[in-house]
Amino acid sequence: MTRINQLLDKFRSGNYSKNELNELLNMLQVSSEEDAIDVSMYLHWDECKNDPIGDEERFQQILDEIHHIINLRAPKPSFAKRLYTGLSRVAAILIIPLLIAFFIAMHKDEHLFAVAQNTVSVPLGAMSQFELPDGTHVWLNAGSKLTYPVTFDHQKCRVVALSGEGFFKVHKDKRFPFIVRMNGMDIRVTGTVFNARSYKDEPDVTVALIEGSVLLGKQVANHNVFEVSSALRPMEVAVLNKTTHRITLSMKDDLTKYIAWTQGRLVFDNDPIETVIEKLEKLYNIRVEIRDKQLLSYRFTATFTNESLDRALKIIKMSSPISFQIINGIPDSTGTYGQRTLILTKDTRLNENQHS
Known part of the structure; x- marks a missing residue:
């Protein structure tokens, strides 16, 4: 099997890479008469397979095309040879839109309704x-x-x-x-x-x-x-x-x-602080920074129902030694403020009160 036939088989099955598609198109642009025969048979054979009534007639048409190309390969005067060379190039160029049309026909059922x-x-x-x-x-x-x-x-x-x-x-x-x-x-x-x-x-x-x-x-x-x-x-x-x-x-x-989020609620049940942060960032459109890695070991159980960010943070603070700071975003040229930043640190004052 020639390389062009291998590429055509891949193209027909839909199992080809971008590089293989480019290789096929490049080969068609510089294709020889043998390659032109291969492509012609390939395209017409699919027509025969889909229409058994016209098999014999179309098979004869294919043979006529092949015989015609073979005859053209016989020695000819220089003018005829130059003419054939020009026609071969034109034929190679014409094969490309035929191949594109064939590709669309092969894949129309799969992609026609997937575009919109x-x-x-x-x-x-x-x-x-x-x-x-x-x-x-x-x-x-x-x-x-x-x-x-x-x-x-x-x-x-x-x-x-x-x-x-x-x-x-x-x-x-x-x-x-x-x-x-x-x-x-x-x-x-x-x-x-x-x-x-x-x-x-x-x-x-x-x-x-x-x-x-x-x-x-x-x-x-x-x-x-x-x-x-x-x-x-x-x-x-x-x-x-x-x-x-x-x-x-x-x-x-x-x-x-x-599923509580579908009703405007956040429910945490012994969840790690990473989970809490992920949901707070998306719900309140903020960026969270943890300045104290000890906080990563904390877990939370709480329910928030349409709470403001400030209120939610105060609820978290009631159950954990956490201190927080909110930094407002910087306005851009249009006056729109950027995303706020929430900085979380460990509240050391709680430990100091316990030791005093």
């Missing part, structure tokens, strides 16, 4: 609730983004992409599974209620299942195959570590802490 996409982005300090075209209800948390097709018609699966945190009440349709793509893990369901959290700046991906069932894994092969890593049951939580790619499953008596 909607994206909902929620800024820090906010939350959004909306409905997808299939009737699925979605809540997006602060600093999150969801991308989805304008319509799920003619799709094998209902595929959306999540960056951040989302709560989903999926419209049930067993014919068309609902798939959430995230950084490191995909979720496949048919009709389910679950919460998914996958922020780029956080080390873990977390999925909490409220109702139904979900499969965790990766969607491959043009939505036809789903490689399952784990399956969740109601009241179960899966945590994927992005570094180790390890999934930890655990049953919970209460999932309130995972």
